Amino acid sequence: MTMKSEWIDRYVMLPAGTHVLCAVSGGADSVFLLHxxxxxxxxxGLQISAAHFDHGLRGTESDRDRQFTQQQCxxxxxxxxVGHGDVAAYASDHRIGLxxxxxxxxxxxxxxxxxxxxxxxxxxxxxxxxxxxxxxMNLCRGAxxxxxxxxxxxxxxLIRPLLQTERQEIETWLRENxxxxxxxxxNGDDGFTRNRFRxxxxxxxxxxxxxxxxxxxxxxxxxxxxxxxxxxxxEEFLRKNLQDLTIPSKALLSLEPAVAARVLRxxxxxxxxxxxxxxxLRFAESTERGTLELPGQKVLRCRGMLIFEPRN
Numbered sequence: 001m002t003m004k005s006e007w008i009d010r011y012v013m014l015p016a017g018t019h020v021l022c023a024v025s026g027g028a029d030s031v032f033l034l035h036x037x038x039x040x041x042x043x044x045g046l047q048i049s050a051a052h053f054d055h056g057l058r059g060t061e062s063d064r065d066r067q068f069t070q071q072q073c074x075x076x077x078x079x080x081x082v083g084h085g086d087v088a089a090y091a092s093d094h095r096i097g098l099x100x101x102x103x104x105x106x107x108x109x110x111x112x113x114x115x116x117x118x119x120x121x122x123x124x125x126x127x128x129x130x131x132x133x134x135x136x137m138n139l140c141r142g143a144x145x146x147x148x149x150x151x152x153x154x155x156x157x158l159i160r161p162l163l164q165t166e167r168q169e170i171e172t173w174l175r176e177n178x179x180x181x182x183x184x185x186x187n188g189d190d191g192f193t194r195n196r197f198r199x200x201x202x203x204x205x206x207x208x209x210x211x212x213x214x215x216x217x218x219x220x221x222x223x224x225x226x227x228x229x230x231x232x233x234x235e236e237f238l239r240k241n242l243q244d245l246t247i248p249s250k251a252l253l254s255l256e257p258a259v260a261a262r263v264l265r266x267x268x269x270x271x272x273x274x275x276x277x278x279x280x281l282r283f284a285e286s287t288e289r290g291t292l293e294l295p296g297q298k299v300l301r302c303r304g305m306l307i308f309e310p311r312n
Contacts, residue, residue, distance in 0.1 A: 003033075004161075004165065007153070011154045013121065013153070013159040014121065016045045017044075017045045018046055020046055020123050020159075021050070021110065021117060021121065021122045022034050022048060023051055023053075023125065024050045024069050025053075025069070026068045026069045027125075028170055029125035031174065032170045032179075033124075033161065033162055034048075034050060036161070049119060050073045051080070051083065051109065051113045052066055052082050053109045054082065054085070055085060057087055057186070061185060064182060066082055087102045099193070120157060121157050121158075121159050122158045123159050123161055125162055126160045126163055127162050128213045129198070130151060131216065132202060132212065132213050132216040133198055134150050135147075135149075135219075137194065138150075142274075144261075144274070149220050150220035151163060152224070166213055235266070237251070237255060246306065248305055249284040252284055253281070253284055264281075271295075283301060284306055286301065297309070298310075
């Protein structure tokens with residue numbers, strides 16, 4: 001078994017001569033990704049570096065993961081950069097959960113490392129399982145098409161070559177090739193939302209459809225294509241109508257709701273909720289002068305125009 005070349009080539013993830021930074025935790029998925037990239041090194045003329053981030057959450061187990069990752073990289077002759085962060089302190093300071101804090105610090109480290117090493121791509125080992133968990137979690141939160149599109153295959157220089165590969169396939173390949181990996185004990189803690197979906201909800205749904213991962217992957221891909229199409233329409237509208245952070249209300253209201261919502265999220269930020277999006281569209285319907293306050297921003301309505309400006 002190897003990585004799916006058709007998937008990689010479809011999104012131009014690894015063009016010839018790419019310097020790719022592989023995020024390696026020491027777990028099965030990232031160890032598999034590291035070995036697969038190494039196997040493609042000569043064929044595609046790749047330059048491979050690795051990065052390992054210690055979240056500072058698991059004491060001696062974190063030391064074990066770091067040492068294991070460095071040993072794997074040394075055996076493959078891949079240079080490895082190790083980073084450290086105090087996730088618990090960051091979560092407390094910013095009043096966010098541990099999962100969000102860990103993700104923020106980890107990606108910050110990967111970006112900084114890629115900049116320092118002049119890497120063209122950052123490869124993470126997200127699998128079809130991770131995508132299915134993300135889609136189901138977003139569904140339960142009431143997400144729209146963008147959330148249900150799951151994990152994007154490419155975002156800037158960030159790539160996910162394993163997004164259509166299932167975790168069971170990966171572990172089978174590693175065992176057959178006698179390649180070890182380490183298990184993160186926190187993956188067994190159902191106090192984390194993702195773990196509950198992984199251990200309880202996904203297996204239950206797979207009893208109804210054993211090909212669930214493939215089905216979710218197919219659905220998220222279709223929704224991703226729809227989102228790209230609608231987003232392009234919103235961008236085209238803004239190119240034609242946006243001047244000095246001002247757009248005509250009538251033109252906005254003439255759009256299909258899905259496109260109008262993307263226009264507003266572009267102007268106000270992707271975190272604009274459904275309720276605030278609908279409130280903004282209702283606000284645009286009136287011809288009277290007015291002001292609508294939003295988090296970190298306000299929108300003025302004057303002479304048929306909507307003016308978007310930051311709130312001091």
